Amino acid sequence: MSQTRPSSIREIATKLGVxxxxxxxALRGTGRVSSALAAQIRVEADRLGYxxxxxxxALRTGKSNTIGLLVPNIGQPLxxxxxxxxxxxxxxxxxxxxxxxxxxxxxxQDFEIRTMIARGVxxxxxxxxxxxxxxxxxxxxxxxxxxxxxxxxxIAASDHREGGRLIAHHLLEIGHDRLLILAxxxxxxxxxxxxxxxxxxxRHAGVEPALRYSDATFEAGxxxxxxxxxxxxxxCAAAYDAxxxxxxxxxxxxxxxxxxDMSLTGFDDLMWAQIxxxxxxxxxxxLETVANHALAFVAGETDTSRIFPTELVxxxxxxxxxxxxxxxxxxx
Amino acid sequence: MSQTRPSSIREIATKLGVxxxxxxxALRGTGRVSSALAAQIRVEADRLGYxxxxxxxALRTGKSNTIGLLVPNIGQPLxxxxxxxxxxxxxxxxxxxxxxxxxxxxxxQDFEIRTMIARGVxxxxxxxxxxxxxxxxxxxxxxxxxxxxxxxxxIAASDHREGGRLIAHHLLEIGHDRLLILAxxxxxxxxxxxxxxxxxxxRHAGVEPALRYSDATFEAGxxxxxxxxxxxxxxCAAAYDAxxxxxxxxxxxxxxxxxxDMSLTGFDDLMWAQIxxxxxxxxxxxLETVANHALAFVAGETDTSRIFPTELVxxxxxxxxxxxxxxxxxxx
DNA sequence: CTGTTAGCGCGTTCAG
DNA sequence: CTGAACGCGCTAACAG
Numbered sequence: 001m002s003q004t005r006p007s008s009i010r011e012i013a014t015k016l017g018v019x020x021x022x023x024x025x026a027l028r029g030t031g032r033v034s035s036a037l038a039a040q041i042r043v044e045a046d047r048l049g050y051x052x053x054x055x056x057x058a059l060r061t062g063k064s065n066t067i068g069l070l071v072p073n074i075g076q077p078l079x080x081x082x083x084x085x086x087x088x089x090x091x092x093x094x095x096x097x098x099x100x101x102x103x104x105x106x107x108x109q110d111f112e113i114r115t116m117i118a119r120g121v122x123x124x125x126x127x128x129x130x131x132x133x134x135x136x137x138x139x140x141x142x143x144x145x146x147x148x149x150x151x152x153x154x155i156a157a158s159d160h161r162e163g164g165r166l167i168a169h170h171l172l173e174i175g176h177d178r179l180l181i182l183a184x185x186x187x188x189x190x191x192x193x194x195x196x197x198x199x200x201x202x203r204h205a206g207v208e209p210a211l212r213y214s215d216a217t218f219e220a221g222x223x224x225x226x227x228x229x230x231x232x233x234x235x236c237a238a239a240y241d242a243x244x245x246x247x248x249x250x251x252x253x254x255x256x257x258x259x260x261d262m263s264l265t266g267f268d269d270l271m272w273a274q275i276x277x278x279x280x281x282x283x284x285x286x287l288e289t290v291a292n293h294a295l296a297f298v299a300g301e302t303d304t305s306r307i308f309p310t311e312l313v314x315x316x317x318x319x320x321x322x323x324x325x326x327x328x329x330x331x332x
Numbered sequence: 333m334s335q336t337r338p339s340s341i342r343e344i345a346t347k348l349g350v351x352x353x354x355x356x357x358a359l360r361g362t363g364r365v366s367s368a369l370a371a372q373i374r375v376e377a378d379r380l381g382y383x384x385x386x387x388x389x390a391l392r393t394g395k396s397n398t399i400g401l402l403v404p405n406i407g408q409p410l411x412x413x414x415x416x417x418x419x420x421x422x423x424x425x426x427x428x429x430x431x432x433x434x435x436x437x438x439x440x441q442d443f444e445i446r447t448m449i450a451r452g453v454x455x456x457x458x459x460x461x462x463x464x465x466x467x468x469x470x471x472x473x474x475x476x477x478x479x480x481x482x483x484x485x486x487i488a489a490s491d492h493r494e495g496g497r498l499i500a501h502h503l504l505e506i507g508h509d510r511l512l513i514l515a516x517x518x519x520x521x522x523x524x525x526x527x528x529x530x531x532x533x534x535r536h537a538g539v540e541p542a543l544r545y546s547d548a549t550f551e552a553g554x555x556x557x558x559x560x561x562x563x564x565x566x567x568c569a570a571a572y573d574a575x576x577x578x579x580x581x582x583x584x585x586x587x588x589x590x591x592x593d594m595s596l597t598g599f600d601d602l603m604w605a606q607i608x609x610x611x612x613x614x615x616x617x618x619l620e621t622v623a624n625h626a627l628a629f630v631a632g633e634t635d636t637s638r639i640f641p642t643e644l645v646x647x648x649x650x651x652x653x654x655x656x657x658x659x660x661x662x663x664x
Numbered sequence: 665c666t667g668t669t670a671g672c673g674c675g676t677t678c679a680g
Numbered sequence: 681c682t683g684a685a686c687g688c689g690c691t692a693a694c695a696g
Contacts (some may be wrong), residue, residue: 350681350682351681351682351683352681352682352683353681353682353683353684354681363681364681365681366681369681391686391687391688391689392687393687394685394687503685542691
């Protein structure tokens with residue numbers, strides 16, 4: 001389909017009657033090459049459309065300028081956003097990103113890690129799946145784990161616990177005291193942090209919320225919204241937007257309207273959160289900053305683990321409990 | 333961070349007192365190696381945790397077993413789904429996927445293509461951005477363009493036009509005759525195909541729908557939903573789910589309820605389509621099949637361009653027009 | 665200072 | 681089954 005095959009450093013060298021070493025040095029600004037000659041070389045390289053062979057360079061230097069990013073499930077809307085943030089941060093450093101999807105399966109995760117290592121990635125950024133732990137010692141390249149402050153080996157994460165506190169404070173502040181927490185998967189440290197943050201604050205206020213565990217999916221939220229007895233609660237705090245959104249749709253079908261009959265909060269500020277009706281009060285992570293720190297770590301620019309602040313996003317899914325709702329007799 | 337550095341083919345060779353060529357042959361099943369020796373070699377390789385150096389292999393063979401996937405904007409929910417489909421298809425063939433995001437910018441797209449070539453991808457799959465054209469001749473590797481039947485050089489695509497027809501037939505069938513089409517970007521061939529499919533059918537039925545162009549975003553749909561005079565229409569067909577969803581939220585705020593006052597359709601069957609209220613009647617693409625054909629093409633398994641069928645997904649956003657709505661006097 | 669020589673890295677491949 | 685060249689860019693050691 002094309003003619004543009006070769007064009008190597010040797011071609012430039014012979015064409016200009018110099019050595020390949022000089023060409024290599026000129027093109028990369030290393031060693032000593034007179035600027036006049038260097039300029040000539042660059043011009044010739046351009047003219048020939050020379051592009052260094054990546055494999056050859058990688059072979060010699062042992063660096064592929066590629067990092068692997070492992071996400072638990074690219075189908076869940078938070079992770080494409082993460083991937084984008086990582087790609088932007090990587091591009092700034094001249095790195096390419098190989099994306100792998102563990103599809104929620106720890107074995108698949110191991111497989112992906114091995115594959116990526118075999119492909120010569122210089123570093124890995126891993127968002128672990130289902131509470132697994134990656135021992136960076138098992139892996140011959142730097143690994144940045146992005147999960148939660150509670151995750152062993154975590155390098156960068158949002159402050160999920162603080163996010164939970166923000167939600168809880170907000171709900172208390174507007175007068176809620178009978179609470180349901182959709183806690184997400186029991187084995188997820190991220191979910192656990194979020195929930196613990198909420199509970200801390202509630203407990204401190206003498207409120208003991210009810211807890212329900214489930215998957216972090218829309219469907220699980222929807223199922224809970226259909227099954228639970230809503231009369232006991234004035235507000236529901238979900239550990240994930242998807243959960244909250246599924247819940248919202250389901251309870252709406254039962255005649256429970258948000259926020260009049262019940263306030264509802266999510267977590268993550270997915271694009272959906274502003275789209276659903278009513279728009280969801282939630283917590284936003286600063287993915288860009290988290291991604292950037294993870295990259296700085298694997299690039300060796302820092303060796304500290306960092307937790308980044310989150311932000312409460314107030315929308316229309318939360319309101320003061322109505323006297324009616326407080327009476328515990330809303331539509332059922 | 334680790335000890336597991338080397339372990340090369342040579343190490344195995346000396347350890348077993350054979351040549352590297354033999355090891356290479358044994359490990360890949362090529363050439364003639366006695367099966368006894370081959371077994372021994374495999375055992376030793378295992379024991380040493382040998383993994384072939386990807387760069388060295390790529391250098392020698394000229395194949396990196398990596399393909400590049402270029403999407404217009406990974407932030408738009410259809411493209412992660414696409415990326416997933418491509419990754420699955422690639423994995424079946426033992427290929428890794430390098431993802432690039434042109435961010436809606438043709439220049440960025442060119443840059444990404446060059447970068448990927450320089451990285452030695454064996455092939456490219458490109459979903460073009462904003463009506464651009466990629467001349468495969470410019471690129472020294474096979475390129476599969478995924479866009480629409482109307483795109484020059486298109487290799488795999490859904491039958492967007494037929495999808496448009498399905499929508500239009502459905503709307504006619506349930507009795508709509510005053511139609512608004514949210515046509516998406518004027519320069520998108522995909523959008524154009526979808527809209528033309530609809531218009532064909534409407535025209536044939538003597539119906540001339542109104543057309544509005546805009547971005548393919550939620551926000552654009554929302555803006556249109558706020559501005560347009562709804563009284564003229566009994567149904568609205570959007571060329572993208574995002575557009576439809578934005579529109580739905582906006583018109584709901586104006587007291588227009590779907591589908592009672594106005595039917596609404598989308599296109600793509602994003603995950604959102606079933607989440608919004610009411611769930612959206614839309615058209616589903618078979619991404620898996622499209623991705624698979626694109627991979628088969630770049631793998632040289634086929635040299636034909638193919639267009640794949642789409643499927644109408646009926647949900648609750650469409651209904652027969654009410655007499656009231658037909659009278660053109662619904663809430664405004 | 666400027667430039668060259670030569671060998672390396674590692675799996676593959678082909679004539680022996 | 682072996683020996684040795686090969687692909688291509690990098691980089692010490694060396695020479696002008």
